[in-house]
Amino acid sequence: MQRTSYRPIDCLHFIDGRFMPSLNGKTFANMNPATEETLGTVAEGGAEEVDLAVQAARRALNGPWKKLSANERIAIMRKIGDLILERKAELAALESLDTGKPLWLSESVDIPRAAYNFHFFSDYIRTITTEATQQDDVALNYAIRRPVGVIGLINPWNLPLLLMTWKLAPALAAGNTVVMKPAELTPMTATVLAEICRDAGVPDGVVNLVHGFGPNSAGAALSSHPDVNALSFTGETTTGKVIMAAAAHSLKRLSFELGGKNPNIIFADSNLDEVIETTLKSSFINQGEVCLCGSRIYVERAAYEPFLDKFVAKTKELVVGEPFAEKTKVGALISEEHYERVTGYIRLAVEEGGTILCGGKRPDGLDTGYYLEPTIITGLDRKCRVVNEEIFGPVVTVIPFDSEEEVLEQVNDTHYGLSATVWTNDLRRAHRVAGQIEAGIVWVNTWFLRDLRTPFGGMKQSGIGREGGLHSFEFYTELTNICIKL
Ligand SMILES: NC(=O)c1ccc[n+]([C@@H]2O[C@H](COP(=O)([O-])OP(=O)(O)OC[C@H]3O[C@@H](n4cnc5c(N)ncnc54)[C@H](O)[C@@H]3O)[C@@H](O)[C@H]2O)c1
Ligand SMILES: O=C/C=C/C=C(\O)C(=O)O
Numbered sequence: 001m002q003r004t005s006y007r008p009i010d011c012l013h014f015i016d017g018r019f020m021p022s023l024n025g026k027t028f029a030n031m032n033p034a035t036e037e038t039l040g041t042v043a044e045g046g047a048e049e050v051d052l053a054v055q056a057a058r059r060a061l062n063g064p065w066k067k068l069s070a071n072e073r074i075a076i077m078r079k080i081g082d083l084i085l086e087r088k089a090e091l092a093a094l095e096s097l098d099t100g101k102p103l104w105l106s107e108s109v110d111i112p113r114a115a116y117n118f119h120f121f122s123d124y125i126r127t128i129t130t131e132a133t134q135q136d137d138v139a140l141n142y143a144i145r146r147p148v149g150v151i152g153l154i155n156p157w158n159l160p161l162l163l164m165t166w167k168l169a170p171a172l173a174a175g176n177t178v179v180m181k182p183a184e185l186t187p188m189t190a191t192v193l194a195e196i197c198r199d200a201g202v203p204d205g206v207v208n209l210v211h212g213f214g215p216n217s218a219g220a221a222l223s224s225h226p227d228v229n230a231l232s233f234t235g236e237t238t239t240g241k242v243i244m245a246a247a248a249h250s251l252k253r254l255s256f257e258l259g260g261k262n263p264n265i266i267f268a269d270s271n272l273d274e275v276i277e278t279t280l281k282s283s284f285i286n287q288g289e290v291c292l293c294g295s296r297i298y299v300e301r302a303a304y305e306p307f308l309d310k311f312v313a314k315t316k317e318l319v320v321g322e323p324f325a326e327k328t329k330v331g332a333l334i335s336e337e338h339y340e341r342v343t344g345y346i347r348l349a350v351e352e353g354g355t356i357l358c359g360g361k362r363p364d365g366l367d368t369g370y371y372l373e374p375t376i377i378t379g380l381d382r383k384c385r386v387v388n389e390e391i392f393g394p395v396v397t398v399i400p401f402d403s404e405e406e407v408l409e410q411v412n413d414t415h416y417g418l419s420a421t422v423w424t425n426d427l428r429r430a431h432r433v434a435g436q437i438e439a440g441i442v443w444v445n446t447w448f449l450r451d452l453r454t455p456f457g458g459m460k461q462s463g464i465g466r467e468g469g470l471h472s473f474e475f476y477t478e479l480t481n482i483c484i485k486l
Pocket of ligand 1: 154155156157158181182183184212213214215216218219220221223234235236237239240242243256257258259260290291390392418458462463
């Protein structure tokens with residue numbers, strides 16, 4: 001077994017340029033989901049720490065951050081990206097210790113993408129223009145873009161550094177100041193990120209970090225704080241509803257990236273080997289704990305049996321194991337509570353009349369840690385809870401279909417609308433079907449292929465707004481139209 005040489009860290013808040021414990025000294029334990037051992041302590045913030053952080057962010061907004069030229073800001077942002085890459089091995093190890101995900105995944109996806117978020121948005125900000133509108137010889141209108149102000153960034157535990165930087169980079173590029181609230185289960189990489197920001201020359205108060213929980217804790221305090229102008233939140237749909245209500249008092253601008261129950265639609269004319277290779281990832285990568293995972297798989301009847309045969313056989317080959325072991329493909333689920341929730345859905349699938357084709361249990365020999373074999377379920381009716389509710393684990397259902405109309409009707413029969421994948425070699429059908437799926441992102445013959453210029457987000461109860469490229473800057477900036485009488 002290969003072990004990391006990086007030690008876990010204790011996590012403090014980062015407020016106004018310095019690391020600090022909670023005012024009352026309160027902490028909570030950070031657990032390793034792969035070993036069920038304690039990794040260290042985390043400062044437990046609440047309303048007071050959030051208020052200090054918001055005040056610091058407000059001062060910095062109108063102070064040092066505003067005084068920097070765009071070029072100076074861009075240079076600092078590029079440096080943050082560079083420092084993330086310099087500390088890649090350490091960040092990857094901390095991310096895997098915190099989440100239970102395989103080290104190779106942290107090294108190849110989470111951490112490089114976190115650096116790229118900074119490099120991408122620091123380049124992109126240079127290309128942004130605003131509009132000018134001339135009204136005959138009467139008036140000239142032009143818009144200027146300004147920061148929105150103090151932004152709260154609230155994030156989940158599944159892709160901790162990737163998602164924090166996906167918000168932090170455009171927020172900073174646009175001249176805002178921020179208070180970050182990482183998930184309580186994964187506090188370590190956000191803590192290193194705060195240190196990296198300081199080392200890259202971000203002035204005091206521009207980037208603040210408060211650890212803590214959601215309800216009656218740092219998350220609730222941030223989402224209801226009257227001096228926070230906007231919130232970008234990624235997490236569960238139910239949490240989004242609570243945050244929206246808390247934010248209503250001060251009418252904060254909101255960007256929400258929420259849950260999903262994403263469909264994969266596989267037509268019989270598609271290349272089965274390609275389908276299987278990608279579907280293994282879209283089902284089980286990161287233990288199925290990616291909001292974009294395709295957990296409802298619909299297969300055209302002619303391909304149903306051949307697909308299932310190969311898919312089950314290949315799924316059984318996936319090695320579930322310790323995050324730092326080289327051969328591991330699937331690591332540990334995030335927590336005991338989540339493990340109970342996911343396995344509860346597997347028990348429910350059996351009660352609802354489903355057949356477990358593979359997985360459904362703890363792998364032999366892994367008695368400690370929240371390990372679960374990748375699970376494929378068939379035989380469930382479309383109305384079953386397991387087919388309709390987000391499980392957020394390595395569990396998929398497979399259902400046959402006979403026509404485009406029928407599958408589209410089933411696919412859209414949900415409150416969610418985040419992403420989908422369509423598999424077919426018929427170009428017209430791909431376009432026709434993609435355009436009818438009620439989702440913010442539709443991939444054709446691929447999955448999770450990202451271009452950061454494109455709109456990213458969900459429709460229906462999977463989100464509000466889009467981020468990515470110009471869409472991020474639409475959220476993180478305010479426009480003022482100036483009208484000059486000629
Ligand atoms: N659409 C996307 O882009 C996307 C990306 C990743 C994850 N997700 C979703 O995230 C969920 C899994 O993550 P999770 O379990 O950490 O989500 P969660 O909603 O439980 O928690 C997310 C964050 O919100 C905070 N929070 C919880 N209650 C709060 C409250 N009342 N007020 C303020 N903050 C509060 C938590 O402390 C955490 O930092 C899944 O539903 C998944 O689909 C969506
Ligand atoms: O779990 C959710 C994945 C979100 C991914 C992104 O936000 C992204 O790729 O920008």
